[in-house]
Each structure stands twice: as structure tokens, then as C-alpha cells.
Amino acid sequence: MIEFDKVSKWFGAVKVLTSVSASVAKGSTVVLCGPSGSGKSTLARTVNRLEPIQEGTITIDGRDIHATGVDVNKLRTGIGFVFQQFNLFPHLTVLENVMLPLQRIRSYSRKDAAPLAMEMLSRVGLAEKAKSLPADISGGQSQRVAIARSLILNPGVLILDEPTSALDPEMVGEVLKLLRKLSEDGMTMMCVTHEMGFAREVSDRIWFLKKGELRFDDEPTAFFSTDAPSEVRSFLSAVNRTH
Ligand SMILES: Nc1ncnc2c1ncn2[C@@H]1O[C@H](COP(=O)(O)OP(=O)(O)OP(=O)(O)O)[C@@H](O)[C@H]1O
Ligand SMILES: [Mg+2]
Structure with a gap:
């Protein structure tokens, strides 16, 4: 569905992705x-053109997304993006945060957006927090709201960049449980994470990047095997020391 073909990227003179x-x-x-x-x-x-690339191509369902003429706003509405920081609007309720993309991008009225947002909140187990403000819910709940908001436009892909790194340890589990459910429901996901338990149990493939090169791309069993490349094994022991 998403295809990276010899993708390279520089920040100025510094090469940060090499032929991925x-x-x-x-x-x-x-x-x-x-x-x-x-x-x-x-x-x-x-993947959603927050960063340009200088070489190679990225296609989604066969379309070159970095080609000139691609409608970037439209591209982005088809891709959910979840960041480490949840970026909820503090003055809006939980429900209003989830309604917002429907109103802004699909021009839904409040009346039409509310029941859809409510349904999405139920899916992430937070219907009872609909009227709360972000300041009054936990970090784990906030991240689940952010995930609900990223799913409300029915994106074909969900990209997550360290969705649990900003959370207190006791809240990591609830977010990973939701991601596991989304994965089991058939969502296409690309997730940057150091949660190796999640990687082992939920992922279909693990990509290991080092110095901008994709050094490993295989199934979890291969990644966690004693036969994995030594750089993978030393990465894993470093992660285990800090987690
Ligand atoms: N806007 C930028 N301008 C210049 N260099 C950047 C910029 N963003 C990232 N870099 C550099 O690109 C390289 C890759 O950064 P990136 O943030 O993708 O790494 P990462 O694997 O996500 O790291 P981390 O685990 O710390 O989040 C780093 O050397 C970083 O310093
Ligand atoms: Mg990063």
C-alpha cells in the first residue's frame, strides 16, 4: 500500500535518509x-509530506505522493498522524476535539459531527469523557483522544511517532492496547516506537534504521532471534537497559 523506493533525504548538506x-x-x-x-x-x-524528499519515490496505492500537482491537503486527510505530544485544543472538550476535522475539512455541522465523534470516542473507550476538557483527563486518555481524532476522517493509513514516549509508565499499556485493537481490526499502521513487547506481539514487520539506512526489514521472529544482525542485537540490549 505504501511503497518507498530508493528514498533519500538531506537536511542541507547532511544526508539523513539513504536510499530507503x-x-x-x-x-x-x-x-x-x-x-x-x-x-x-x-x-x-x-509519508504525508511534512518532509520533502530529494531522491526516490513514495507511492500510496500506486500514486506518487511527492509528485508535483498532488493536493497535499487531500493527501493528509487520508493519513492519520499521531505525535508524541497529543496537541489537543485545551479550550475545546474531548468531543469537540474529535469533531473538529469533520467540521473543518468535511464542513459538517456540529449536529452532524457530534454523533460520529461520539461513536469514535466509544471505540477508544472514552465516551464518558466526552464533555471533559483535555486538562481534566490523563495523558493516556489524551493520547487515545488524539488517536480518535486522527481516525475520524477514516484515513487509509495511521502513522504514529512515539505515541507512548511522553506518557507515564502506567499509562503506556492502555494506549498500546488500543493500537493492538486497531491493528487487529486491519488498520494499516506505521509506528515509531521503542516498545519492543508491542513490536514483538503486534507488528507484522519491523524496520530497523541506523544512520538513515534501513538495515533490517523482516518479521518480528527474525528481529528477536539470536541470529539477528549484531547491530540489531546491540540495539535491543540497549533498549532493554533503558526500559
Ligand atoms: N529540521 C531539521 N533540520 C536539520 N536536521 C534535522 C531536522 N530534523 C531532523 N534533523 C536531523 O536528521 C537526523 C534524523 O532525525 P530524526 O528526528 O528523523 O531521528 P529519529 O530517529 O526520529 O530520532 P529520535 O529517536 O531522537 O526521535 C538527525 O541527525 C537530526 O539531527
Ligand atoms: Mg524521532
Whole structure:
């Protein structure tokens, strides 16, 4: 569904992605991991053109998304994006935050947007928080609201960049549980995370980036195997030390 073909990117003179080729199959979950500064966020952000690329192509359902003439706003409404920081509007209720894309992008009235947003909140288990303000819910709940908001326009793909990194440890589980459910429901997902338990149990493939190169792209069993490349194994032991 998403195809990276020899994608390279520079920030000025610094090359941060080097000829990345890989694909995300429809309905699959890819976990993207690697050391800090390896280019994970940059690669994730190329998918909805938050970052331009200088070489190669990225296609979604066969369409070259970095081609000139692509309607970037339309492209972005088809891709849900979830960040480490949830970026909810503090003056709007939880329900209003989830309604907003429907009103702004699909021109729904409040009356028409509210029941759809409510349904989405039920899906993420937060119907009872609909009238709360973001300040009055937990970090884990806030991230679930942000996920609900990113799903409200029915995107074909969900990209997540360290969705649990800003959370207190006791709240990580509820967000991962929701992501697992979305994965099981057949959502196509690309998730940058250091949560290796999630990677092992939920992902279909694991991509390991190092210095902007895709050094590993295989199933979780291969990634966690003792036969994995030594750089993968040393990354895993480093992650285990800090988590
Ligand atoms: N806007 C920018 N301008 C210049 N260099 C940048 C910019 N954004 C990122 N970089 C550089 O690009 C490289 C890749 O950064 P990126 O944020 O993609 O890494 P990452 O794997 O997501 O790291 P982390 O695990 O710390 O989030 C790094 O060397 C970073 O310093
Ligand atoms: Mg990052």
C-alpha cells in the first residue's frame, strides 16, 4: 500500500535518509525502530509530506505522493498522524476535539459531527469523557483522544511517532492496547516506537534504521532471534537497559 523506493533525504548538506526501499502492506502494522537520530521521525513524516524528499519515490496505492500537482491537503486527510505530544485544543472538550476535522475539512455541522465523534470516542473507550476538557483527563486518555481524532476522517493509513514516549509508565499499556485493537481490526499502521513487547506481539514487520539506512526489514521472529544482525542485537540490549 505504501511503497518507498530508493528514498533519500538531506537536511542541507547532511544526508539523513539513504536510499530507503521498503513497503507497508495493506492492513499490516510496521514498527519502525532504531537509535536516536537514525531518521525514524523523518521517514514517518515523508509519508504525508511534512518532509520533502530529494531522491526516490513514495507511492500510496500506486500514486506518487511527492509528485508535483498532488493536493497535499487531500493527501493528509487520508493519513492519520499521531505525535508524541497529543496537541489537543485545551479550550475545546474531548468531543469537540474529535469533531473538529469533520467540521473543518468535511464542513459538517456540529449536529452532524457530534454523533460520529461520539461513536469514535466509544471505540477508544472514552465516551464518558466526552464533555471533559483535555486538562481534566490523563495523558493516556489524551493520547487515545488524539488517536480518535486522527481516525475520524477514516484515513487509509495511521502513522504514529512515539505515541507512548511522553506518557507515564502506567499509562503506556492502555494506549498500546488500543493500537493492538486497531491493528487487529486491519488498520494499516506505521509506528515509531521503542516498545519492543508491542513490536514483538503486534507488528507484522519491523524496520530497523541506523544512520538513515534501513538495515533490517523482516518479521518480528527474525528481529528477536539470536541470529539477528549484531547491530540489531546491540540495539535491543540497549533498549532493554533503558526500559
Ligand atoms: N529540521 C531539521 N533540520 C536539520 N536536521 C534535522 C531536522 N530534523 C531532523 N534533523 C536531523 O536528521 C537526523 C534524523 O532525525 P530524526 O528526528 O528523523 O531521528 P529519529 O530517529 O526520529 O530520532 P529520535 O529517536 O531522537 O526521535 C538527525 O541527525 C537530526 O539531527
Ligand atoms: Mg524521532
